[in-house]
Amino acid sequence: MLESSMLCITRKIVPVSSPITLSEVKSFLRINNNQDDTLINNLITMASEYAQWYIEKSLMKQTWEISCSRYIPGKIQLLFNPIIKVNHVKIIHTNGSEELIDQKYYHVNTVLSYISFNKHIHGDRIEILYEAGYTDNALIPAQIRYGILHHVAISYKNRESENINNLTFIKNIYSPFRELKLVL
Incomplete structure (x- = not known):
């Protein structure tokens, strides 16, 4: 007899920190002021969430x-x-x-x-x-951290328009970390 289950996954507690810091992003973007800190923090959150959902891994606890x-x-x-x-x-x-x-x-x-x-x-x-999730930022693969940095940089520099080629570039960075799924 073949029976089917219904699976549901829910995140109960979100991470309290991000895989990359504001200072890392500001250094990467060569920003020396605090004018856009709120925007950059929001972009870090967005890029980190995108990475997690795309590769289906918890980056932080x-x-x-x-x-x-x-x-x-x-x-x-x-x-x-x-x-x-x-x-x-x-x-x-x-x-x-x-x-x-x-x-x-x-x-x-x-x-x-x-x-x-x-x-x-x-x-x-x-x-x-x-x-x-990873218990320490240092354990997160460098390529994933690099992808998040680039996602934030692209989003910051192209705030008015989203170029699909940029998203393809980001996905290519993350693709080695995606697990192949076989649906029968």
């Missing part, structure tokens, strides 16, 4: 919740790696009651970014709350 309804599989991929830790796994039953699953009933593979269960999970929905 943040908290995610993935939920699976209906059929609960024995293994669930944890998106937006690298995985730092799983905070809890919770089952929501049909009657609305909740049950925390003991860690001895699941295994988290932080390298391959998945959680597998040692026993069949019964319930209407499972919720997995986990932390993901």
Whole structure:
């Protein structure tokens, strides 16, 4: 019997810092004043978010919740790696009651970014709350940081118009970090 699950992922806690700093961007752009600091900070946030969503990785520490309804599989991929830790796994039953699953009933593979269960999970929905992201800016690959810097620079210099070729340039920088997905 083939059953399908419904997966939903939600970011519960956003990063408190950015992969690159205002001073790094100002140095890169050769800006010596504070006149556009607010704009540049907003561009850093935008470019960082774009990078994260495009490569599907958490660049800075943040908290995610993935939920699976209906059929609960024995293994669930944890998106937006690298995985730092799983905070809890919770089952929501049909009657609305909740049950925390003991860690001895699941295994988290932080390298391959998945959680597998040692026993069949019964319930209407499972919720997995986990932390993901690089714990230090120095661990973020230089090419990703370079892409964010260039995205901010392009956006700052071309505020009036968005050139699609510039976005293609940025995507090409990030493309080695995208994981190939096969849909069956």
